[in-house]
Amino acid sequence: MLHALEETLDKIQVPRQLGKKPLPTAADLGCSCGQNTLVIADLCGTCRDSTDRDDTVITVDPEFCFYFSDLPSNDFNTLFHLLPDNDDSSGVGGGRSYFAAAVPGSFHGRLFPERSINLFTSTFSLHWLSQVPEEVADKQSVAYNKGKVFVHDASVAMGETYRRRFQSDIARFLRCRATELKHGGVVFLICLGRPSSYDSTKTKALLYGAMFEESWRDLIKEGMVDGKKMDSFNVPVYAATIEEFRDIIDVDGSFRINRLELVMGSPPVVNNPKDRHAIGLTVAKYLRSLLGPLVVAHVGRALADELFIRVQRHAEARAEALVGEMRFPHIVCSLSLA
Numbered sequence: 001m002l003h004a005l006e007e008t009l010d011k012i013q014v015p016r017q018l019g020k021k022p023l024p025t026a027a028d029l030g031c032s033c034g035q036n037t038l039v040i041a042d043l044c045g046t047c048r049d050s051t052d053r054d055d056t057v058i059t060v061d062p063e064f065c066f067y068f069s070d071l072p073s074n075d076f077n078t079l080f081h082l083l084p085d086n087d088d089s090s091g092v093g094g095g096r097s098y099f100a101a102a103v104p105g106s107f108h109g110r111l112f113p114e115r116s117i118n119l120f121t122s123t124f125s126l127h128w129l130s131q132v133p134e135e136v137a138d139k140q141s142v143a144y145n146k147g148k149v150f151v152h153d154a155s156v157a158m159g160e161t162y163r164r165r166f167q168s169d170i171a172r173f174l175r176c177r178a179t180e181l182k183h184g185g186v187v188f189l190i191c192l193g194r195p196s197s198y199d200s201t202k203t204k205a206l207l208y209g210a211m212f213e214e215s216w217r218d219l220i221k222e223g224m225v226d227g228k229k230m231d232s233f234n235v236p237v238y239a240a241t242i243e244e245f246r247d248i249i250d251v252d253g254s255f256r257i258n259r260l261e262l263v264m265g266s267p268p269v270v271n272n273p274k275d276r277h278a279i280g281l282t283v284a285k286y287l288r289s290l291l292g293p294l295v296v297a298h299v300g301r302a303l304a305d306e307l308f309i310r311v312q313r314h315a316e317a318r319a320e321a322l323v324g325e326m327r328f329p330h331i332v333c334s335l336s337l338a
Helices: 002-008 035-044 076-082 156-180 205-223 225-233 240-253 276-301 300-316 319-325
Strands: 026-028 048-051 057-058 065-070 097-106 116-121 181-192 255-264 330-338
Touching: 002 035, 002 116, 002 181, 002 330, 035 057, 035 116, 048 300, 065 076, 065 181, 076 097, 116 156, 156 181, 156 240, 156 300, 205 225, 205 276, 205 300, 205 319, 240 330, 255 276, 255 300, 276 300, 300 319
Parallel strands: 026 065, 026 116, 065 097, 116 181
Antiparallel strands: 048 057, 181 330, 255 330
16 A cells, blocks of 8 residues: 555645744654564655746755654654664665654644644554443443454444444544644555445444454353453444545545555465464464453453463364454545645
8 A cells, every 4th residue: 555655745735934944744643563563664754845946846855853753651762673764964865764752642642733744644543432432331322242253244323333434534633634734745554444335333344353252252151251341341433434524524624635545455474374373373363463452451461362362262163264354444544625
């Protein structure tokens, strides 16, 4: 999907200020702490400012500031240890082409001063809701999610509850970014999506969700965890359709859409697609990277270890089906101020 980000970067306008060097700024919202984050930052760091003077196009290499933003619990220390050194003034290069800073906080609220950022990116994060809707944990509610942890394959009432929370969260996200974005700036977003033909409780992640829930039930059957622990655990993730996403943008009115499409993501890398153990281990690690912190916070590390051991077993048993299921649709969106 990097080509879509490259096209978005081409739309950035960095106006000159009375002969001063421009200072482009970018922020990655929900940056996490791995190597993928640096791929995004490095690509953004290639942004260049071209200015016409006497019919001559002058390309300027501006100093560039990149803000890594995530919740305060994010491991920023690990992320910054991965950063290469800055390019030195000798022109030899070989390092990063930007200055880095951390901005802890939730992207569901304000993070930056007004009109301070040229580019916002958020990749594989916006499908996370700000919180689990209260109705989902209310035993008296029709949206109560007893015996399940996902919205996938849940009741219609629960799907609607998640959809309303997603709408509210994205609307708030857009309002904040509209205030913080500089004129001429752009927003680039990638999040989990679903085809328009799927209702709010159906996604390509059904097999993953069923397998994860079965692993919870294994712990219950073995007497390792109380059933109430599973009932009170819900994953706050919602996969929207293109139409749902567009409606939120249109209602907000702050942005015009440059690009909005559903793209099939790449599968996790498995060295040997015919090796059941390798597939099971890859799937278990993949799900743990996504859900591990939530599970540990809910039941502790020891039980979390047991849960993902069972996830691996279920994945090994369904290896052939999983190979075809390990690609998920994602919404790719590029926005500019209206």
